[in-house]
Amino acid sequence: MKKLCTSISGCLLALSLFSQPGSWKQAGKAGEWIGTIQAVEADGKLFTIESSGILYQTNADQGTWQKIGKPEFANTAFMFYANKMIYTVEKSGSLYAVNPADGTWKQVGAAGAWKGTIAGAILNNQLYTVESSGVLYVTNLSDGVWKKIGKPDFIATRFMVSANNKLYTIETSGSLYEINPTDGTWKPVGAAGAWKGTQNATVMNNTLYTVETSGALYATDLSTGTWKQLGKPDFIATRFITGEMDKLHTIETSGSLYGVNVK
Secondary structure (H helix, E strand, O other), rough: OOOOOHHHHHHHHHHHHHOOOOOOEEEOOOOOOOOEEEEEEEEEEEEEOOOOOOOEEEEOOEEEEEEEEEOOOOOOEEEEEEEOOEEEEEOOOOEEOOOHHHHHEEEEEOOOOOEEEEEEEOOEEEEEEEEEOOOEEEEEEEEOOOOEEOOOOOEEEEEEEOOOEEEEEEEOOOOOOEEEOOOOOEEEOOOOOOOOOEEEEEEOOOEEEEEEEEEEEEEEEEEOOEEEEEOOOOOOOOOEEEEEEEEEEEEOOOOOEEEEOOO
């Protein structure tokens, strides 16, 4: 950046380069998220849980962070955000609602009820989860009451996201499916196996963003399954990808945080 910005024209060139789709910029200090085990972004904030069990809130554009509550979250297996609350599923299979203001928490539903969870997503402030049995469930987050949806068709699900008032899964086969959250019926989207190399996935503005094992970042139109690569294959070390508004954020294996332009 310093080499580019040695003149007005150089600065303009640098600004142009860093505003292209797929371009990225580091936020905060290098390596500060090296211990991150879970991440979710919502309401303009990035929430992360570290291997120490500490919950942090980060201004993802600036990289400034603050600790929330006590180090009680080291056994978190999944983290979601809904109803202005953080929800965690622990390795024990229990579900908790966590106040993002102070880190206080309370158990929701029966202890261990989500022990078999392999993937999950929030849709309309309800938690949808796929179990190792292949069954899809929806959970009322106010009381933890859940119900089964459709047939046990989801045993091979790797990722689940929500958009357009529907659920979407990427299977171990690499195929993408659209799921009706009411009855669990599904249909394929796009070319079979096109997401075989997906290692990270998130949705922003009803667009699916995935990072492939090649390091390439792709944006997928969920109505058609058509996709396009954004930028260069710079994301091979990405561990987590989140997004909100018009910017993605990644945490790399190095522990560094980056903001990624998509427009």
